[in-house]
Amino acid sequence: xxxxxxxxxxxxxxxxxxxxxxxxxxxxxxxxxxxxxxxxxxxxxxxxxxxxxxxxxxxxxxxxxxxxxxxxxxxxxxxxxxxxxxxxxxxxxxxxxxxxxxxxxxxxxxxxxxxxx
Amino acid sequence: xxxxxxxxxxxxxxxxxxxxxxxxxxxxxxxxxxxxxxxxxxxxxxxxxxxxxxxxxxxxxxxxxxxxxxxxxxxxxxxxxxxxxxxxxxxxxxxxxxxxxxxxxxxxxxxx
Numbered sequence: 001x002x003x004x005x006x007x008x009x010x011x012x013x014x015x016x017x018x019x020x021x022x023x024x025x026x027x028x029x030x031x032x033x034x035x036x037x038x039x040x041x042x043x044x045x046x047x048x049x050x051x052x053x054x055x056x057x058x059x060x061x062x063x064x065x066x067x068x069x070x071x072x073x074x075x076x077x078x079x080x081x082x083x084x085x086x087x088x089x090x091x092x093x094x095x096x097x098x099x100x101x102x103x104x105x106x107x108x109x110x111x112x113x114x115x116x117x
Numbered sequence: 118x119x120x121x122x123x124x125x126x127x128x129x130x131x132x133x134x135x136x137x138x139x140x141x142x143x144x145x146x147x148x149x150x151x152x153x154x155x156x157x158x159x160x161x162x163x164x165x166x167x168x169x170x171x172x173x174x175x176x177x178x179x180x181x182x183x184x185x186x187x188x189x190x191x192x193x194x195x196x197x198x199x200x201x202x203x204x205x206x207x208x209x210x211x212x213x214x215x216x217x218x219x220x221x222x223x224x225x226x227x228x229x
Contacts, residue, residue, distance in 0.1 A: 032215075034217055034218070036217075036218075042222075043208065043220035043221060043222055043223060044160075044208075044210075044218075044220050045220070046217030046218065046219075049215075049216070049217050051215075089159070089160065091218070103148050103165060103167050103172065104150075104162070104165050104172075104173050105150060105162075105165075105210075105218055106162060107152070107159060107160040107162070108159070109158075109159035110159050110160075
């Protein structure tokens, strides 16, 4: 059973605050780590797909880092806005000996972010 | 189509009835996933298809649940003899190699 853990479970911040969350995953047989944003009454939408140790990706005020050797990824939001309120999910893909992937996406439980005006 | 399409969007069924949920993935996407979200819970993995075969169906909760995929495209998730604990939002996603997953809008199943 793959363990993908996210912390904190929920977070309340004020508009303008910067914040970050953590995703922990198995450090062996890594293939890819995905981040998704899931807004209420919508479907999850991808933020980042990260594949290389040391990867840093950025989209606007949101960025993510990846450490495959120790098995964690951080998601950062700079200057939070009320529209950033959502559940942020990470998903882990395990690789096989051939350097490809079994393809299964295992999600963490998510971090629920609420940004207060 | 342009995105992943699921039908129906809402389904209310009586306990003990069978239901079929349909997923139309993005054309050309070889991988297809079924997840569900029960009230207050995260995304629970059900089954994953690569083409028409299912390398991992470990998340199916019981033998009342089955899924198939035909032509490397449409997938159907069938729940037989529904129970109240089957009530959830069922989400389908598809992806191509090395891409992110694209999700459908989900089917909200309510068993009364």
